[in-house]
Amino acid sequence: MIFEGKVIKYGDNVDTDVIIPARYLNTIDKKELASHCMEDLDLDFQEKVKTANIIVAGNNFGCGSSREHAPLAIKESGVTLVIAKSFARIFYRNAINIGLAIYECPEAAEAIEGGDEVYSDSDRGVIVDKTTGKTFTTKPFPPFIAQIIADGGLMEAIKKGNIR
Amino acid sequence: MSMTMTQKILAAHAGVDKVEAGELILVSLDRVLGNDITSPVAIREFNKLGYDAVYDKTKVTMVMDHFAPNKDIKAAIQCKMCRDFCREKEVVHFYDVGRMGVEHALLPERGLVVSGDVVIGADSHTCTYGALGAFSTGVGSSDMACGMATGKAWFKVPSAIKFVLTGKLNPHITGKDVILHIIGKIGVDGALYRSMEFTGEGVSELSVTDRLTICNMAIEAGAKNGIFEVDEKTLAYVKEHSDREPVVYRADEDAVYDEVIEIDLSTIKPTVAFPHLPENTHTTDEIDEIRIDQVVIGSCTNGYYENIKEAAEIMRGRRVADGVRAIIIPATQEIYLRAMREGLLEVFIEAGCAVSTPTCGPCLGGHMGILAPHERAVATTNRNFVGRMGDPTSEVYLASPAVAAASAILGRIASADELED
Numbered sequence: 001m002i003f004e005g006k007v008i009k010y011g012d013n014v015d016t017d018v019i020i021p022a023r024y025l026n027t028i029d030k031k032e033l034a035s036h037c038m039e040d041l042d043l044d045f046q047e048k049v050k051t052a053n054i055i056v057a058g059n060n061f062g063c064g065s066s067r068e069h070a071p072l073a074i075k076e077s078g079v080t081l082v083i084a085k086s087f088a089r090i091f092y093r094n095a096i097n098i099g100l101a102i103y104e105c106p107e108a109a110e111a112i113e114g115g116d117e118v119y120s121d122s123d124r125g126v127i128v129d130k131t132t133g134k135t136f137t138t139k140p141f142p143p144f145i146a147q148i149i150a151d152g153g154l155m156e157a158i159k160k161g162n163i164r
Numbered sequence: 165m166s167m168t169m170t171q172k173i174l175a176a177h178a179g180v181d182k183v184e185a186g187e188l189i190l191v192s193l194d195r196v197l198g199n200d201i202t203s204p205v206a207i208r209e210f211n212k213l214g215y216d217a218v219y220d221k222t223k224v225t226m227v228m229d230h231f232a233p234n235k236d237i238k239a240a241i242q243c244k245m246c247r248d249f250c251r252e253k254e255v256v257h258f259y260d261v262g263r264m265g266v267e268h269a270l271l272p273e274r275g276l277v278v279s280g281d282v283v284i285g286a287d288s289h290t291c292t293y294g295a296l297g298a299f300s301t302g303v304g305s306s307d308m309a310c311g312m313a314t315g316k317a318w319f320k321v322p323s324a325i326k327f328v329l330t331g332k333l334n335p336h337i338t339g340k341d342v343i344l345h346i347i348g349k350i351g352v353d354g355a356l357y358r359s360m361e362f363t364g365e366g367v368s369e370l371s372v373t374d375r376l377t378i379c380n381m382a383i384e385a386g387a388k389n390g391i392f393e394v395d396e397k398t399l400a401y402v403k404e405h406s407d408r409e410p411v412v413y414r415a416d417e418d419a420v421y422d423e424v425i426e427i428d429l430s431t432i433k434p435t436v437a438f439p440h441l442p443e444n445t446h447t448t449d450e451i452d453e454i455r456i457d458q459v460v461i462g463s464c465t466n467g468y469y470e471n472i473k474e475a476a477e478i479m480r481g482r483r484v485a486d487g488v489r490a491i492i493i494p495a496t497q498e499i500y501l502r503a504m505r506e507g508l509l510e511v512f513i514e515a516g517c518a519v520s521t522p523t524c525g526p527c528l529g530g531h532m533g534i535l536a537p538h539e540r541a542v543a544t545t546n547r548n549f550v551g552r553m554g555d556p557t558s559e560v561y562l563a564s565p566a567v568a569a570a571s572a573i574l575g576r577i578a579s580a581d582e583l584e585d
Binding site: 013015018026028059060067069071072086089090097154158 | 201202204205208209212213214230231235236238239242285286287288290302303304305306307309310352353356357383386388441528529530547549550551552556
């Protein structure tokens with residue numbers, strides 16, 4: 001899959017409480033969740049995400065709660081890809097299960113800046129920062145993970161008979 | 165065989181003799197848990213799958229604890245969605261207001277987890293049951309939905325860090341100080357993707373409550389699970405609470421660990437995690453005066469009988485400081501009832517505390533004690549992220565029940581030793 005777009009950059013330990021504060025977890029409506037995404041971390045996120053669709057962050061992205069509402073809110077906001085130095089394990093699992101693409105690539109996460117234009121081909125495991133011209137390599141998704149993301153999530157993949 | 169405790173449990177549930185770190189396996193689940201926040205998403209996903217029934221009516225478990233008793237209309241609708249689903253699917257272990265407790269305190273108490281089990285829960289603190297020698301871990305709602313449908317989940321087999329506990333805890337030092345000390349040492353991603361396995365002669369010095377508290381916060385170090393070696397205390401606890409037979413898995417002598425860390429329990433002091441990460445730890449003897457507005461004693465980390473009892477003994481005959489709101493939340497109905505029968509609730513009320521029915525409530529900023537801008541709380545809960553208990557400018561300091569109780573009395577963060585006799 002190809003991902004392309006402008007970057008919003010964050011630091012280490014972006015936790016699920018700032019991605020989607022618990023006070024908004026009284027709904028499972030994706031649009032409503034998305035409207036509060038990153039609210040406690042970055043009040044400008046809603047504005048930024050109108051023109052940017054890739055999040056780049058530091059270590060332990062998505063730490064904290066198991067709320068699947070967190071990757072759901074990010075995806076529904078229009079973000080197509082999250083690149084981080086590392087991910088908290090439940091967030092990693094949840095992101096794949098709901099069909100949000102994520103890369104663990106410390107070099108790219110370090111070098112890419114907010115506002116940069118990025119191009120990535122997940123089948124080849126390549127990330128290109130078009131603004132600086134730097135290229136990074138990451139492990140391509142294993143086929144079953146690639147399939148889940150392409151299908152739009154674990155449930156869709158199971159329904160389509162792509163995961164048995 | 166060279167397997168850790170965790171790897172042995174996973175191998176047995178995958179139906180294979182041996183697993184290795186990094187391997188992807190499909191395991192059978194002894195229990196699938198959800199709460200009133202995560203279950204609605206799981207139910208929506210489950211309904212997409214087209215299954216008529218859950219895989220086992222006695223193994224799917226839902227607990228209405230986060231925003232229950234319902235904090236608002238939307239929360240009421242979410243609880244109703246869970247209630248209707250459980251009624252329709254004839255889910256046996258559905259716990260509603262009046263019978264529920266904070267989920268991770270409730271399941272061991274109800275005997276729903278025994279040593280050797282594999283449990284997934286759509287709640288990050290599902291790792292609590294490692295205290296009983298089970299493999300348990302937090303997952304998302306999609307995993308819960310798949311688990312409810314098929315009774316299976318996939319895992320990458322984790323490697324482990326071995327914690328060798330020695331020595332004995334000093335008075336008023338409990339499991340909370342131990343786990344905060346460890347997270348302060350290894351960091352909030354210090355055990356990322358891995359197991360934290362607790363062993364050593366010091367284990368026998370820790371109560372089952374201490375072990376529940378320690379495993380509960382394994383996730384705050386990024387771990388997949390925390391797990392204690394099973395001993396006589398574990399087996400006695402399981403026997404008292406469950407009719408099911410525990411299965412004891414011990415690590416092989418030649419099990420391979422990424423790291424071995426020795427923790428001398430006798431050196432641990434009252435430890436507090438400052439905002440906004442559980443790794444920002446300080447001991448109470450090295451901090452300046454920090455005035456507080458609220459104290460919360462409860463949660464799946466520290467709402468157990470032993471914790472409530474200790475806090476009550478510290479508060480007995482004393483008064484909560486002016487300007488401090490102290491909120492006590494026994495984690496389950498059984499704990500609440502016992503505390504009431506033993507007069508502990510009276511001690512709290514006489515001291516000027518509010519006592520609440522079981523709920524996760526303030527721990528995640530849901531209800532029952534939300535903080536205003538710039539307010540500061542000492543809480544026996546497990547997270548102190550930005551906005552965790554209320555306004556994004558408010559602050560949460562994580563501490564033991566003893567520190568929380570002493571802080572309520574003194575109006576500042578303090579250890580129990582600082583109280584005058």
